[in-house]
Amino acid sequence: MKLFLASGNRHKAEEFQALARASALPLEVVSAAVVGGMPPVEEDTGTFVGNARKKAQALRARLPADAWVLADDSGVCVDALDGAPGVESAYYAGPQGDSAANLAKLAAVMRDVPAANRGAHFFCVLLVLGPGGEEQIFEGICRGHLGREPRGGAGFGYDPLFVPDGYTRTYAELSEAEKNQLSHRGRAWARLAEWRKSGSKA
Numbered sequence: 001m002k003l004f005l006a007s008g009n010r011h012k013a014e015e016f017q018a019l020a021r022a023s024a025l026p027l028e029v030v031s032a033a034v035v036g037g038m039p040p041v042e043e044d045t046g047t048f049v050g051n052a053r054k055k056a057q058a059l060r061a062r063l064p065a066d067a068w069v070l071a072d073d074s075g076v077c078v079d080a081l082d083g084a085p086g087v088e089s090a091y092y093a094g095p096q097g098d099s100a101a102n103l104a105k106l107a108a109v110m111r112d113v114p115a116a117n118r119g120a121h122f123f124c125v126l127l128v129l130g131p132g133g134e135e136q137i138f139e140g141i142c143r144g145h146l147g148r149e150p151r152g153g154a155g156f157g158y159d160p161l162f163v164p165d166g167y168t169r170t171y172a173e174l175s176e177a178e179k180n181q182l183s184h185r186g187r188a189w190a191r192l193a194e195w196r197k198s199g200s201k202a
Contacts, residue, residue, distance in 0.1 A: 001196065002028045003128065006052075006059035006071035008038035011156035019189040022078070025196050039053045041193055048087055049137060050162045052127040066131050074184060076123035076158045078146065080110065089158070099157050101148055107161055110146050118145045121182035122162060126192055135168065136195060140188030155179065171192040 002021075005013055016029040024056035025150040039058040043051040062071065075089030075153040087107065092102035110118065121143040128136040143165050150160035152172025159171035164182055171179055180186040 001026060001068065003068050003070035004030050004035065004063055004128055005068050006038060006055040008032060009156075015176075015185060016072075016189070018176055019186060022177075022180060023189070023193045025193055026091055027193070027196065030145075032059055035059075038175055043073070043087075043090065046087060048075070048123065048125040049127065051087065052125050052137075053129075053134040053135075056127050056129040058155065060129055060156070064082070066132075069129045071129070071133060072124055072188070073127075074122065076122050076162060078106070078110070079119040080113050086118045086123075103158055103161060106146070106158060107148075107150060110161075111148070115145075120144060120146050120162060124184040124188045126188045127191065136192075138188045138191040138195070140184040140186065140191065142182060142187065151194070183197075 005016055007013065010191050013031045018025045020029045027029065041055050043054065043057045045051050045054060051073040052071040055073070056069045060067070063093050073087070077083045077086045085102070089102065090097050092152070093105040119179065121141055124140045126138040126140075144163050144167070146161050147163050147170055149169075149195065151162050152170045153172075154170040154174065154176070162171050164171065167174070174187065174194070
């Protein structure tokens with residue numbers, strides 16, 4: 001099964017390709033770049049599912065009628081900020097969607113928050129859109145807390161600030177295999193893989 005990824009984010013494409021390789025299933029994630037790139041999408045629905053659906057539908061319009069699309073929407077939800085940035089994670093520092101600026105803003109906002117109140121979780125929705133509008137939705141969550149300062153050179157986005165439960169290292173300090181096993185995206189992908197194993201018609 002070939003899944004066209006509705007994202008222009010190179011890091012996401014690499015992460016999903018690694019998840020596909022590790023799933024031991026005939027799943028191939030193909031970057032939107034092979035069909036001219038990801039069309040611009042205004043992520044304004046207010047929900048992870050709604051944003052993922054808009055992205056999937058936008059790329060679907062560029063593909064053959066029998067193609068399948070994979071879209072995700074994800075974000076970090078901080079307890080002390082009442083769940084923010086949440087669905088607005090990609091645009092926390094402004095509409096330009098600058099991931100470095102987003103990370104810097106969250107680190108600054110949380111700098112003086114005590115350790116007991118630094119709880120957070122990453123949430124991911126994966127949406128698979130197929131011929132005829134068939135839709136499957138898979139969710140994943142990883143709980144943890146935010147560090148004081150960004151650490152680590154791997155990963156992307158808020159990874160250098162997020163420490164998953166049971167670890168002292170941030171997402172950005174974990175190996176690819178470690179992160180993919182416990183991350184919100186990895187857990188959502190595991191549910192997608194179970195759907196495929198169950199004998200879906202795709």
